[in-house]
Amino acid sequence: MNATPELDREQGSAFQPKFDAAGLLSAVVVDAESKAVLMLAFMDREALDATIATGEAHFHSRSRGRLWKKGETSGHVLTVKRILVDCDQDALVLECAAAGPTCHTGAVSCFYRTLRDGSLQNVKT
Structure with missing residues:
Protein backbone atom coordinates (compact mmCIF):
# COMPACT_ATOMS: atom_id res chain seq x y z
CA MET A 1 0.00 0.00 0.00
CA ASN A 2 1.36 3.43 -0.97
CA ALA A 3 1.55 6.23 1.57
CA THR A 4 -0.33 9.42 0.76
CA PRO A 5 1.58 12.72 0.63
CA GLU A 6 -0.27 13.82 3.81
CA LEU A 7 0.68 10.64 5.66
CA ASP A 8 4.28 11.01 4.49
CA ARG A 9 4.37 14.62 5.73
CA GLU A 10 2.78 13.69 9.08
CA GLN A 11 4.65 10.48 9.83
CA GLY A 12 7.64 10.33 7.50
CA SER A 13 11.17 11.51 8.15
CA ALA A 14 11.48 13.98 5.26
CA PHE A 15 11.40 17.65 6.19
CA GLN A 16 8.64 19.14 4.03
CA PRO A 17 7.68 22.52 5.52
CA LYS A 18 4.14 23.54 4.62
CA PHE A 19 4.09 27.29 4.03
CA ASP A 20 0.75 29.11 3.93
CA ALA A 21 -0.61 31.06 0.95
CA ALA A 22 1.61 34.01 1.92
CA GLY A 23 4.68 31.74 1.97
CA LEU A 24 4.97 31.77 5.76
CA LEU A 25 4.90 29.37 8.66
CA SER A 26 4.61 30.14 12.38
CA ALA A 27 7.66 29.90 14.61
CA VAL A 28 7.29 29.89 18.38
CA VAL A 29 10.54 30.70 20.18
CA VAL A 30 11.08 29.21 23.63
CA ASP A 31 14.01 29.37 26.02
CA ALA A 32 16.07 26.22 25.52
CA GLU A 33 16.51 25.70 29.27
CA SER A 34 13.29 26.89 30.95
CA LYS A 35 10.97 26.31 27.95
CA ALA A 36 9.37 29.72 28.65
CA VAL A 37 7.71 31.22 25.57
CA LEU A 38 9.81 34.14 24.34
CA MET A 39 8.18 35.25 21.09
CA LEU A 40 6.13 34.30 18.06
CA ALA A 41 7.31 35.16 14.56
CA PHE A 42 6.96 33.99 10.98
CA MET A 43 9.43 32.32 8.67
CA ASP A 44 9.51 32.13 4.91
CA ARG A 45 11.83 29.79 3.00
CA GLU A 46 14.68 32.34 3.08
CA ALA A 47 14.42 32.77 6.87
CA LEU A 48 14.20 29.04 7.47
CA ASP A 49 17.21 28.35 5.26
CA ALA A 50 19.25 31.13 6.95
CA THR A 51 18.33 29.81 10.40
CA ILE A 52 19.38 26.27 9.51
CA ALA A 53 22.60 27.46 7.83
CA THR A 54 23.76 29.82 10.59
CA SER A 61 9.49 40.64 8.98
CA ARG A 62 5.98 41.32 7.74
CA SER A 63 6.28 45.02 8.63
CA ARG A 64 9.62 45.43 6.82
CA GLY A 65 8.80 42.94 4.07
CA ARG A 66 12.22 41.33 4.26
CA LEU A 67 14.50 38.85 5.99
CA TRP A 68 15.23 39.80 9.59
CA LYS A 69 17.91 38.30 11.81
CA LYS A 70 16.79 38.52 15.43
CA GLY A 71 19.28 40.79 17.19
CA GLU A 72 20.69 42.34 14.01
CA THR A 73 20.58 45.79 15.61
CA SER A 74 20.36 45.04 19.35
CA GLY A 75 22.90 42.22 19.46
CA HIS A 76 20.32 40.07 21.27
CA VAL A 77 20.61 37.14 18.89
CA LEU A 78 18.84 33.85 19.41
CA THR A 79 21.10 30.83 19.07
CA VAL A 80 19.00 27.87 17.96
CA LYS A 81 19.59 24.71 19.99
CA ARG A 82 16.80 22.60 18.51
CA ILE A 83 13.93 22.92 16.04
CA LEU A 84 10.73 21.02 16.74
CA VAL A 85 8.34 20.49 13.83
CA ASP A 86 4.59 20.02 14.33
CA CYS A 87 2.63 17.11 12.86
CA ASP A 88 1.70 18.73 9.55
CA GLN A 89 4.91 20.76 9.28
CA ASP A 90 3.27 24.19 9.19
CA ALA A 91 4.59 25.40 12.54
CA LEU A 92 7.92 25.22 14.32
CA VAL A 93 9.16 25.59 17.88
CA LEU A 94 12.67 27.00 18.08
CA GLU A 95 14.42 26.19 21.33
CA CYS A 96 16.93 29.00 21.70
CA ALA A 97 19.54 30.55 23.95
CA ALA A 98 18.92 34.28 24.04
CA ALA A 99 21.83 36.75 24.19
CA GLY A 100 19.62 39.31 25.94
CA PRO A 101 16.01 40.40 26.15
CA THR A 102 13.91 38.94 23.37
CA LEU A 115 -5.34 39.25 30.43
CA ARG A 116 -7.26 39.50 33.68
CA ASP A 117 -10.79 40.82 34.11
CA GLY A 118 -10.69 42.47 30.71
CA SER A 119 -7.42 44.34 31.14
CA LEU A 120 -3.73 43.66 30.71
CA GLN A 121 -1.48 43.24 33.72
CA ASN A 122 2.26 42.67 33.78
CA VAL A 123 3.36 39.15 34.57
CA LYS A 124 5.47 38.86 37.68
CA THR A 125 8.92 37.52 36.82
Whole structure:
Protein backbone atom coordinates (compact mmCIF):
# COMPACT_ATOMS: atom_id res chain seq x y z
CA MET A 1 0.00 0.00 0.00
CA ASN A 2 1.36 3.43 -0.97
CA ALA A 3 1.55 6.23 1.57
CA THR A 4 -0.33 9.42 0.76
CA PRO A 5 1.58 12.72 0.63
CA GLU A 6 -0.27 13.82 3.81
CA LEU A 7 0.68 10.64 5.66
CA ASP A 8 4.28 11.01 4.49
CA ARG A 9 4.37 14.62 5.73
CA GLU A 10 2.78 13.69 9.08
CA GLN A 11 4.65 10.48 9.83
CA GLY A 12 7.64 10.33 7.50
CA SER A 13 11.17 11.51 8.15
CA ALA A 14 11.48 13.98 5.26
CA PHE A 15 11.40 17.65 6.19
CA GLN A 16 8.64 19.14 4.03
CA PRO A 17 7.68 22.52 5.52
CA LYS A 18 4.14 23.54 4.62
CA PHE A 19 4.09 27.29 4.03
CA ASP A 20 0.75 29.11 3.93
CA ALA A 21 -0.61 31.06 0.95
CA ALA A 22 1.61 34.01 1.92
CA GLY A 23 4.68 31.74 1.97
CA LEU A 24 4.97 31.77 5.76
CA LEU A 25 4.90 29.37 8.66
CA SER A 26 4.61 30.14 12.38
CA ALA A 27 7.66 29.90 14.61
CA VAL A 28 7.29 29.89 18.38
CA VAL A 29 10.54 30.70 20.18
CA VAL A 30 11.08 29.21 23.63
CA ASP A 31 14.01 29.37 26.02
CA ALA A 32 16.07 26.22 25.52
CA GLU A 33 16.51 25.70 29.27
CA SER A 34 13.29 26.89 30.95
CA LYS A 35 10.97 26.31 27.95
CA ALA A 36 9.37 29.72 28.65
CA VAL A 37 7.71 31.22 25.57
CA LEU A 38 9.81 34.14 24.34
CA MET A 39 8.18 35.25 21.09
CA LEU A 40 6.13 34.30 18.06
CA ALA A 41 7.31 35.16 14.56
CA PHE A 42 6.96 33.99 10.98
CA MET A 43 9.43 32.32 8.67
CA ASP A 44 9.51 32.13 4.91
CA ARG A 45 11.83 29.79 3.00
CA GLU A 46 14.68 32.34 3.08
CA ALA A 47 14.42 32.77 6.87
CA LEU A 48 14.20 29.04 7.47
CA ASP A 49 17.21 28.35 5.26
CA ALA A 50 19.25 31.13 6.95
CA THR A 51 18.33 29.81 10.40
CA ILE A 52 19.38 26.27 9.51
CA ALA A 53 22.60 27.46 7.83
CA THR A 54 23.76 29.82 10.59
CA GLY A 55 22.25 28.38 13.78
CA GLU A 56 20.86 31.83 14.60
CA ALA A 57 17.16 32.66 14.34
CA HIS A 58 16.05 34.54 11.24
CA PHE A 59 12.47 35.50 10.47
CA HIS A 60 10.40 37.16 7.81
CA SER A 61 9.49 40.64 8.98
CA ARG A 62 5.98 41.32 7.74
CA SER A 63 6.28 45.02 8.63
CA ARG A 64 9.62 45.43 6.82
CA GLY A 65 8.80 42.94 4.07
CA ARG A 66 12.22 41.33 4.26
CA LEU A 67 14.50 38.85 5.99
CA TRP A 68 15.23 39.80 9.59
CA LYS A 69 17.91 38.30 11.81
CA LYS A 70 16.79 38.52 15.43
CA GLY A 71 19.28 40.79 17.19
CA GLU A 72 20.69 42.34 14.01
CA THR A 73 20.58 45.79 15.61
CA SER A 74 20.36 45.04 19.35
CA GLY A 75 22.90 42.22 19.46
CA HIS A 76 20.32 40.07 21.27
CA VAL A 77 20.61 37.14 18.89
CA LEU A 78 18.84 33.85 19.41
CA THR A 79 21.10 30.83 19.07
CA VAL A 80 19.00 27.87 17.96
CA LYS A 81 19.59 24.71 19.99
CA ARG A 82 16.80 22.60 18.51
CA ILE A 83 13.93 22.92 16.04
CA LEU A 84 10.73 21.02 16.74
CA VAL A 85 8.34 20.49 13.83
CA ASP A 86 4.59 20.02 14.33
CA CYS A 87 2.63 17.11 12.86
CA ASP A 88 1.70 18.73 9.55
CA GLN A 89 4.91 20.76 9.28
CA ASP A 90 3.27 24.19 9.19
CA ALA A 91 4.59 25.40 12.54
CA LEU A 92 7.92 25.22 14.32
CA VAL A 93 9.16 25.59 17.88
CA LEU A 94 12.67 27.00 18.08
CA GLU A 95 14.42 26.19 21.33
CA CYS A 96 16.93 29.00 21.70
CA ALA A 97 19.54 30.55 23.95
CA ALA A 98 18.92 34.28 24.04
CA ALA A 99 21.83 36.75 24.19
CA GLY A 100 19.62 39.31 25.94
CA PRO A 101 16.01 40.40 26.15
CA THR A 102 13.91 38.94 23.37
CA CYS A 103 11.25 41.64 23.20
CA HIS A 104 11.94 44.99 21.53
CA THR A 105 10.49 46.61 24.71
CA GLY A 106 13.41 45.23 26.74
CA ALA A 107 11.33 42.50 28.36
CA VAL A 108 12.80 39.01 28.55
CA SER A 109 9.75 37.67 26.69
CA CYS A 110 7.27 39.31 24.34
CA PHE A 111 4.60 37.64 26.49
CA TYR A 112 5.02 39.83 29.58
CA ARG A 113 1.33 40.62 30.16
CA THR A 114 -1.68 38.56 31.13
CA LEU A 115 -5.34 39.25 30.43
CA ARG A 116 -7.26 39.50 33.68
CA ASP A 117 -10.79 40.82 34.11
CA GLY A 118 -10.69 42.47 30.71
CA SER A 119 -7.42 44.34 31.14
CA LEU A 120 -3.73 43.66 30.71
CA GLN A 121 -1.48 43.24 33.72
CA ASN A 122 2.26 42.67 33.78
CA VAL A 123 3.36 39.15 34.57
CA LYS A 124 5.47 38.86 37.68
CA THR A 125 8.92 37.52 36.82
